Amino acid sequence: MHVPAAVAATGTALTGKWLFDYNRANFQNDVPQRFARFMSSRNMLNAQVGQYRQDVAGLVTLTTSKMDAMSMMITLILAVNAALSDAGRIGMHGAAPPQWLCGLYSGCIASSVLLMGAALWLSMHASLRAQCAMVSLLTRKVRLPIPSMAQLDNARGTGSGFEQQKFGDIFRVPFMRHPEAAPQPPEQSDDEDEVAVKGKKKGKKASKATGPDVRTDFPSTTRDTVPSWIRDEQVVDKAGGVMRADAMDDAEDHEVPEHFQLLAKAQEEWWQYDVYARILMLFGTIQFLFAVTYYSIGTTMAELRGFWISWSLPMMFLVGQALILRLDIVKGAGNHLLPHAEWFGHLAPYFAIGATTLEYRSTYHPENVTITWVLVFLCYAGHFTMALRMLDLAWPDYNHKDMPDEAGKTWWPSHWTVPSAFGKNLWLLSPPKKMEPGEHDLLHEMESLQRSSAGVTCRRRRKGGEAEGAKPLRMVPSSPEALKSESARLESSFQGWFDESVWAQVPEDGQRGLTTLWGQYVGTHGQINQLAETSDEKTVAKLSDALTEIAESLAEFEASNKRGEGAYTGASPFKEFGTKRAPDLPWQLARIAICTVAFQFFYLGWAMVVESVVGVDQFVKFPGEPPWIRDQKYRTWQPNGFHTSKDLTLPANYRLFALSRAVAPEEQHATVNNNNNDNYDINNNNSNNNNSKNNNNNRNKANVTAGEAHVAGAHRRLTGAEAAVQDLMKTLPQLSWLSDALQKQVDLSLQQAPLEMLSVEAPSFMAPAARTAKVTWPALFSPQHLICRGSAVVAALTSHGFGAWAQLHDSEQVKATPFAIEGLANFGPLAGATWTDAGTLLLVTKSGESLACPGQGPEGGRWSCSQSTASKLPVPAGARLASAALSERAAALIYEHLPAMIFLFKLPAAGLSADWVPAGEVHLPPAAQEGFAGLSFAGQELLTVMGGSGEVHRRNLLDGRSSWHAPPPPAASREFRSSCAFEPEAGSAGVLRLALRQQNDGHSWVAELILE
Incomplete structure (x- = not known):
C-alpha cells in the first residue's frame, strides 16, 4: 500500500515540477518582450507627435509666408504712391492739367493708399495671430509624450516577479484556460476601406469586405484568456495603473487628431483676415494702376503735348490691370449682381483721354465743351461702377457647399463664407475633417486605452456572488493610501474646472451641478483623510464606492462640457477681442473701405457736374498767377x-x-x-485824376x-x-550777395600768409655724419617708443604693442628679435614706455591706463602684461595723452589739448593704491611746441626729445637742474620719436635717439638708432 502511494506522490511531484518549469519558462520569455514593446510603442508615438508638430508649423507657415510676402509688396506700392502724390505729381514741372483730371489722378492714389493700408493691417494681424496660435500649440498642447521614470520602472519586469503570480498561472496545465480574461481594447475602424468603397458610386452595390475574424480564424495569436502578467502589462503600461469598468469612449470613427481640431478652432480667428487682406491688395493694385495711367495721360498731354502717346501708353497699364484681375477671380463663379461690370471701369481712362484731347484743342467750339464734360462724367461713372463691382466680388458666399478634400488642393469647411469669386486663388488650407483610410492616431489610441483601462476590468465579489448581467462597479485602490491618492487626483480635476477662465465658460446649470458634486466630494474627502492604517476593508470599500460615484458624475459632466478653447489652456487671450468685435470684422472693414472709394468717385463726379454749370474754378480765389x-x-x-x-x-x-x-x-x-x-x-492806377x-x-x-x-x-x-x-x-539782392562773396574771397586771398616751406638745414661740407647703431630691424616696422636697460640692451615698440629688442655691439651688425605685447588690445594705443632696473616694463596708454609687464624680457616672442595695481593716471574725461613717461613712483604727461607743457605727478609714500598727486609743471621750448616731443625717465632725470631737430633736454626732478644734448647732424626727411639714457662706457652718460628716416624712393620709412 505504501508503494502505490509513494509512486503517486512521486508522479505528482514530478508533474508539478514540470508544470512549474513550463510556466516559468513562459514567464521568462514574456517579460523581456514587455519592455521592448513598451519602448517600441513610445518611439513610434514620439515620431507621430513630431509629425503633428510639423503639421501645425506647415499649416501656419502657409499663412505667415503669404502675409509676409503681401506686406512687402504692399509696402512697395505704398512707397510709389507716396512718390506719385508728392515729388512726381503731374503739374509739378509745368502747367497743371484740368481739375477733373487731377481729381481722377489724386482720387486713384488716395483710394489705393486706403485699400493697401487696410490690406497691410489685415495681413499683419493674420500673420501675427497665426504665429501666436502655432507657438501656443507647440508649447502647450502638441508635446512629445516622453515617458516618465515611473512608467519606465513599471514597464520593467524581474525574474522574481514570477513568485508573485497566481497559483493557477504557476501550475497551469497546457491547453487549459488562464485565470485572467483577455483585455478588450477599443474597437478600431477596420471598415474604413469598406466605407470608402460604398460611397464611390451611387446606386451601384459596393462589394462587401469579408475579411477574416482574428478571434476565430487565427486562434494561435489571440486567446480569450491571458496570464496575470499579461493583464498587469495592459493595466500598468497602457492604462496608467487604473482598472475600471465604466470606461467611456465618445470619440467618433475616423476622428482627426486633437492638434487638427485645436488648429481648426484657432483658424477661425484669422482666416477672414487672410482672405480680405488678399482681396484688398488686389483692389489696391487696380487703383494704383489707374493712378499710373492718369499720370501718363496728364504728363503726356499737359507737359509733353504728346497726343499719340497719351492714346497708346495707358493701354499697357489697363491690359496689365485686366490680366491681374482675371488671374485672381474665377469667371462665372457665384451669383453676382454686376457681372462683367469691371470692363466699364477698365475703359474709364479712355474717356479721360478723349476729354483731354478736346480740352487741349487749339480751336474753340461750345459743342466740344459739352462733349468734354459728358466724357468726364462717364469717366467718373466708370470708376464708381468699378468700385461697386469690387464690392460685388468681395461679398461673402453664404451658400457655400462642402468642398471635396482632395490631396494637393485647397480645402476649407463649408461654414467659411469665402467669396466665391476668389475661391481658387486664395490658397487657404484648413486641417482635414477626418482621417484617411489606413491612417492611425497612436496618441488617440493611447488615450482611449487609458479611458477604457486597456480593456481590463476588476470586480469585487460580495457575499452571495454576483448576479448575472449586473453592472460592473468601478474599482479604486483598496488600501487607505491608494484611496487618498485617488481622492487627490479627483480634487485636481475639480480645481481645473474652478479656474476663473474656465468657470466663466460653464453654463449656469452646469455650475450648479458642479457645485453640488463638489460638496459631495468634500464630505467624502474628509472621511478619507480620517482613515487610519488599520481601517477595516468594509469601511474602505464603502468610501471607495462613494468616490467612484463622484468620479462617474464628474466624467459625465466633462463629457457634456468641453473645457478650454482652441489652441490655448483656459480662456482664449483673444476672447475680449472677439466679444467686442463682430466675427466678420475683416469683411466689415473691407466693405467700408470699398464703399468709401465708391462714394469718393460719386462725389467727385457730381462735383464736376456742378462745375460744368457754374464755371471752372468759380469757387476758388484765383489770383491770376501760379x-x-x-x-x-x-x-x-x-x-x-x-x-x-x-x-x-x-x-x-x-x-x-x-x-x-x-x-x-x-x-x-x-x-x-x-x-x-x-x-x-x-500800384498807381489813378495817377492822373484829370483824365480818369x-x-x-x-x-x-x-x-x-x-x-x-x-x-x-x-x-x-x-x-x-x-x-x-x-x-x-529784383536782381539787386542777388547781385549784392555775389559782390559780397567775391569781395570776401579777395580779402581772404590777400590776408592769407604765403605757405612756409619745410626746410631742413643742409649738412655742411665735410661735416661729421650721425653715428648710428648697427641694428637690422624687422620689415614693416615703424616704432614710436624706445626703452633701454643697462649699456647694451635696447627695445623699440610701436603704438599697438609690436616690438623688437637687440643687444648692441660696436663692430657687429645685430639683428633685432621681434616680440609682441600681450594684454594691450583692450586698452588702446601706447603713449609711453619705461624699462625699470628691476626688469619690469611699464606702459602708459593714451587713455591714461598703466600696465606692468613683469620679467626680464620677452619669452618665446611674447611679453605678457596686465593692468597695473596703481591708480589710473589723472587724465580728464574726453582728453588723451600725446606722450607719457612712467617710473615706479613718478609720471610725466603731455596732453593732446595742451601740447606746450609737461605735467608731473607722483605717488605718495603710502603705497601704490594711493591716487596720483601733482608734482610740478615744465614748459617745453618753443621749437618743441610745433612738433612731437617724446618723454622718458633716466633715474631721477626726465628726458625730452624734440621730434623735429632731435635735441634732448634733461631735467632733474629733485633739484631742478637742467642740461641738454645737442641735436645730431641734420639729415633730410628724418623724424625723432623717442630717446633713452645709456652708458657706453663706465661712468659716462650717453643718450640714444630713435628716429624714422625716409628712404630715397620717398614712400617707405626705416627706423634707426643714433648714438651719442
Whole structure:
C-alpha cells in the first residue's frame, strides 16, 4: 500500500515540477518582450507627435509666408504712391492739367493708399495671430509624450516577479484556460476601406469586405484568456495603473487628431483676415494702376503735348490691370449682381483721354465743351461702377457647399463664407475633417486605452456572488493610501474646472451641478483623510464606492462640457477681442473701405457736374498767377489785379501766356507797339485824376493787349521799360550777395600768409655724419617708443604693442628679435614706455591706463602684461595723452589739448593704491611746441626729445637742474620719436635717439638708432 502511494506522490511531484518549469519558462520569455514593446510603442508615438508638430508649423507657415510676402509688396506700392502724390505729381514741372483730371489722378492714389493700408493691417494681424496660435500649440498642447521614470520602472519586469503570480498561472496545465480574461481594447475602424468603397458610386452595390475574424480564424495569436502578467502589462503600461469598468469612449470613427481640431478652432480667428487682406491688395493694385495711367495721360498731354502717346501708353497699364484681375477671380463663379461690370471701369481712362484731347484743342467750339464734360462724367461713372463691382466680388458666399478634400488642393469647411469669386486663388488650407483610410492616431489610441483601462476590468465579489448581467462597479485602490491618492487626483480635476477662465465658460446649470458634486466630494474627502492604517476593508470599500460615484458624475459632466478653447489652456487671450468685435470684422472693414472709394468717385463726379454749370474754378480765389511765379515782396496786390478764367482782361505785367483769346499774326506787331505806348502801373492806377476816363480806357486796352502779347511767344516776355527796370530791381539782392562773396574771397586771398616751406638745414661740407647703431630691424616696422636697460640692451615698440629688442655691439651688425605685447588690445594705443632696473616694463596708454609687464624680457616672442595695481593716471574725461613717461613712483604727461607743457605727478609714500598727486609743471621750448616731443625717465632725470631737430633736454626732478644734448647732424626727411639714457662706457652718460628716416624712393620709412 505504501508503494502505490509513494509512486503517486512521486508522479505528482514530478508533474508539478514540470508544470512549474513550463510556466516559468513562459514567464521568462514574456517579460523581456514587455519592455521592448513598451519602448517600441513610445518611439513610434514620439515620431507621430513630431509629425503633428510639423503639421501645425506647415499649416501656419502657409499663412505667415503669404502675409509676409503681401506686406512687402504692399509696402512697395505704398512707397510709389507716396512718390506719385508728392515729388512726381503731374503739374509739378509745368502747367497743371484740368481739375477733373487731377481729381481722377489724386482720387486713384488716395483710394489705393486706403485699400493697401487696410490690406497691410489685415495681413499683419493674420500673420501675427497665426504665429501666436502655432507657438501656443507647440508649447502647450502638441508635446512629445516622453515617458516618465515611473512608467519606465513599471514597464520593467524581474525574474522574481514570477513568485508573485497566481497559483493557477504557476501550475497551469497546457491547453487549459488562464485565470485572467483577455483585455478588450477599443474597437478600431477596420471598415474604413469598406466605407470608402460604398460611397464611390451611387446606386451601384459596393462589394462587401469579408475579411477574416482574428478571434476565430487565427486562434494561435489571440486567446480569450491571458496570464496575470499579461493583464498587469495592459493595466500598468497602457492604462496608467487604473482598472475600471465604466470606461467611456465618445470619440467618433475616423476622428482627426486633437492638434487638427485645436488648429481648426484657432483658424477661425484669422482666416477672414487672410482672405480680405488678399482681396484688398488686389483692389489696391487696380487703383494704383489707374493712378499710373492718369499720370501718363496728364504728363503726356499737359507737359509733353504728346497726343499719340497719351492714346497708346495707358493701354499697357489697363491690359496689365485686366490680366491681374482675371488671374485672381474665377469667371462665372457665384451669383453676382454686376457681372462683367469691371470692363466699364477698365475703359474709364479712355474717356479721360478723349476729354483731354478736346480740352487741349487749339480751336474753340461750345459743342466740344459739352462733349468734354459728358466724357468726364462717364469717366467718373466708370470708376464708381468699378468700385461697386469690387464690392460685388468681395461679398461673402453664404451658400457655400462642402468642398471635396482632395490631396494637393485647397480645402476649407463649408461654414467659411469665402467669396466665391476668389475661391481658387486664395490658397487657404484648413486641417482635414477626418482621417484617411489606413491612417492611425497612436496618441488617440493611447488615450482611449487609458479611458477604457486597456480593456481590463476588476470586480469585487460580495457575499452571495454576483448576479448575472449586473453592472460592473468601478474599482479604486483598496488600501487607505491608494484611496487618498485617488481622492487627490479627483480634487485636481475639480480645481481645473474652478479656474476663473474656465468657470466663466460653464453654463449656469452646469455650475450648479458642479457645485453640488463638489460638496459631495468634500464630505467624502474628509472621511478619507480620517482613515487610519488599520481601517477595516468594509469601511474602505464603502468610501471607495462613494468616490467612484463622484468620479462617474464628474466624467459625465466633462463629457457634456468641453473645457478650454482652441489652441490655448483656459480662456482664449483673444476672447475680449472677439466679444467686442463682430466675427466678420475683416469683411466689415473691407466693405467700408470699398464703399468709401465708391462714394469718393460719386462725389467727385457730381462735383464736376456742378462745375460744368457754374464755371471752372468759380469757387476758388484765383489770383491770376501760379504760386511758383508770384512776387509777394515787390508786388502789392490790388483788387483789380484779380481776375477769373472768364475775364479777358489781364494785367499789363502778367508774365504768362493767355489761352482765352487767339491773336492773329498780323495783330502781334500792333499789340507790341501799343504796349510800349501805354504805361500801366498796377500800384498807381489813378495817377492822373484829370483824365480818369481816358486812363481807364487805356488801362483796359493795355490789359487786353498785354494778355494777347504773350500768346505769340508762349513764354515770359518783358512789357516795356518799366518791366525791365522792375526785373533789374529784383536782381539787386542777388547781385549784392555775389559782390559780397567775391569781395570776401579777395580779402581772404590777400590776408592769407604765403605757405612756409619745410626746410631742413643742409649738412655742411665735410661735416661729421650721425653715428648710428648697427641694428637690422624687422620689415614693416615703424616704432614710436624706445626703452633701454643697462649699456647694451635696447627695445623699440610701436603704438599697438609690436616690438623688437637687440643687444648692441660696436663692430657687429645685430639683428633685432621681434616680440609682441600681450594684454594691450583692450586698452588702446601706447603713449609711453619705461624699462625699470628691476626688469619690469611699464606702459602708459593714451587713455591714461598703466600696465606692468613683469620679467626680464620677452619669452618665446611674447611679453605678457596686465593692468597695473596703481591708480589710473589723472587724465580728464574726453582728453588723451600725446606722450607719457612712467617710473615706479613718478609720471610725466603731455596732453593732446595742451601740447606746450609737461605735467608731473607722483605717488605718495603710502603705497601704490594711493591716487596720483601733482608734482610740478615744465614748459617745453618753443621749437618743441610745433612738433612731437617724446618723454622718458633716466633715474631721477626726465628726458625730452624734440621730434623735429632731435635735441634732448634733461631735467632733474629733485633739484631742478637742467642740461641738454645737442641735436645730431641734420639729415633730410628724418623724424625723432623717442630717446633713452645709456652708458657706453663706465661712468659716462650717453643718450640714444630713435628716429624714422625716409628712404630715397620717398614712400617707405626705416627706423634707426643714433648714438651719442
